[in-house]
Amino acid sequence: MESLKLKSKLLYLLLLVGFGLSVVGLIGYFNIKNIKRHMDTLYYGSLVPLSELASINDAYENDLTITVYRWNNHLISDDDAAQKISNGLEKIQQGWSNYLSYPKRPEEMPYVDYTESQMDLIGGYFTQIRSIMLDPKHSHPISLSTLNENLHSIHETIRQLITYENASARYEHLELMARYENALMQLILFLGVILVLVMGLAWKIFARIEWQQHQLISTTETLKHLNLKLEQASYTDSLTSLYNRRYFNVVYEREFKRALRASKPFVFMMLDIDFFKQYNDTYGHLQGDQALQAVAKTLKATFQRPGDYPFRLGGEEFGIILTDINCKNAHIMGERLRSNIEKLKIEHKGSKILPTLSVSIGGICIVPTALMGDDALIHAADTNLYAAKERGRNQVVFGNKL
CATH class of the missing domain: 1.20.120.1730 (Four Helix Bundle (Hemerythrin (Met), subunit A))
Known part of the structure; x- marks a missing residue:
């Protein structure tokens, strides 16, 4: 009633x-x-x-x-x-x-x-x-x-x-x-x-339902906590705990538009583990997963600023979006990452360039314009990654032009 x-x-x-x-x-x-x-x-x-x-x-x-x-x-x-x-x-x-x-x-x-x-x-x-x-x-x-x-x-x-x-x-x-x-x-x-x-009628009505709100607060907080966990899980790669490809699409679009509005450099790097198929063939997929986790851990340790976003894009391919940084420092960070992974000294007998695990990196740093396509920078970074592999791998090829 x-x-x-x-x-x-x-x-x-x-x-x-x-x-x-x-x-x-x-x-x-x-x-x-x-x-x-x-x-x-x-x-x-x-x-x-x-x-x-x-x-x-x-x-x-x-x-x-x-x-x-x-x-x-x-x-x-x-x-x-x-x-x-x-x-x-x-x-x-x-x-x-x-x-x-x-x-x-x-x-x-x-x-x-x-x-x-x-x-x-x-x-x-x-x-x-x-x-x-x-x-x-x-x-x-x-x-x-x-x-x-x-x-x-x-x-x-x-x-x-x-x-x-x-x-x-x-x-x-x-x-x-x-x-x-x-x-x-x-x-x-x-x-x-x-x-x-x-206001007069609302005062009487909401005075009657105020006590119901207090009962819902605890339930709402619990749901928020669960939703946050679920959201984080949907944006996180289960193996490496890095952001996944789905969250990459969200961050890429958001940061690209932000850099476009502010006329600031947008930095995107693609990273590929050299001869990773041969690594899996030599040491097995279990140890291959451990190598991916080690690379992911190095990524997190190298890029710790609030505006750094490391991702696992799929397989042995990783991506990094950097914000609020100039092109020179971004290139330095890419070299630092390559060096840090080389310093892990992870054995790789199947590599044709080093006895240890190494990575090739292709990067692009450019101030976006309205005429650029949504995936123009992705293609540019991928092209530079291909160039790094063509030049002998275990190196960084960085550009500031499409």
């Missing part, structure tokens, strides 16, 4: 939270849509058209008026002047078309219509000037005072429209801020009410 009551209370709590979040979500959704609409009106209806009007003003000044002045002073040919007038009028027409494509309010249309009529008049004036320029019998009968009056008139007309657009933008901004503050207050109010209700 107690369990059923607890489930009922939890269900009521979830329903209350769900209802409250739904209400808050709906309020937020409608308010955000409303705010977006005002932002679109502010941006597309007021701010963006200002740039079009400014470009039209600039075209009257620079593309038309200056061209007429230069032509009147014989600084430009008739054909070039007429072409510039045509280009200027086309640019103004295009700018005005762009301006008209943005949303307009009904109360704005009288300003727009008046401005358009004035532009038509001024456009006709400059069209006449262009006709004069193309007339071979012309004698430059252009009145600069009339030109300045027309230019002043259209500038004043466009300035009034810009003033109106600025005023509209300020009004829309005030409306937007008012709606934003109203939406924010509504959300805070509803969230506050829901929070008080949820």
Whole structure:
């Protein structure tokens, strides 16, 4: 019965939270849509058209008026002047078309219509000037005072429209801020009410189940300990107690990405016991396992820093990932490992280079880039390992290029 009551209370709590979040979500959704609409009106209806009007003003000044002045002073040919007038009028027409494509309010249309009529008049004036320029019998009968009056008139007309657009933008901004503050207050109010209700009900419910948590703590700790052991077992090679190939894949990907982000060297070495098949044939697999364990022990003793990761990749093949180390020191560590294994003096009658066990090492040290493949460094280290074997084994071949 107690369990059923607890489930009922939890269900009521979830329903209350769900209802409250739904209400808050709906309020937020409608308010955000409303705010977006005002932002679109502010941006597309007021701010963006200002740039079009400014470009039209600039075209009257620079593309038309200056061209007429230069032509009147014989600084430009008739054909070039007429072409510039045509280009200027086309640019103004295009700018005005762009301006008209943005949303307009009904109360704005009288300003727009008046401005358009004035532009038509001024456009006709400059069209006449262009006709004069193309007339071979012309004698430059252009009145600069009339030109300045027309230019002043259209500038004043466009300035009034810009003033109106600025005023509209300020009004829309005030409306937007008012709606934003109203939406924010509504959300805070509803969230506050829901929070008080949820906290009150949750206090009673969780007070009832607190004692159950204490009973679960010891069980949880035991499970964590067992899971940790299981995880360690899944990442550890049973023969050598080194990290296995599965954990190598995890560490390789993680450290490669970390070196890529930090632009630091990534070091990977591959190690192979020389003539290990002949060792097994000569001394048997049991003693071969003991040799693998001795090499693994030397690996652990040589690489003891927190950022050193020795692995058994399979058979007699081992791998080492080194972090937070430069290429020179990494090469030195590889030579030290080779020397330490040689110093073990493990008898190996089947070796063709030494009477004792030895290893060949191929390494790569490079700062990763985004263009490198995931297994590019593995192939590079494997290539250097092959080179070490080709050169006579019991040596380290280290590179810093793919």
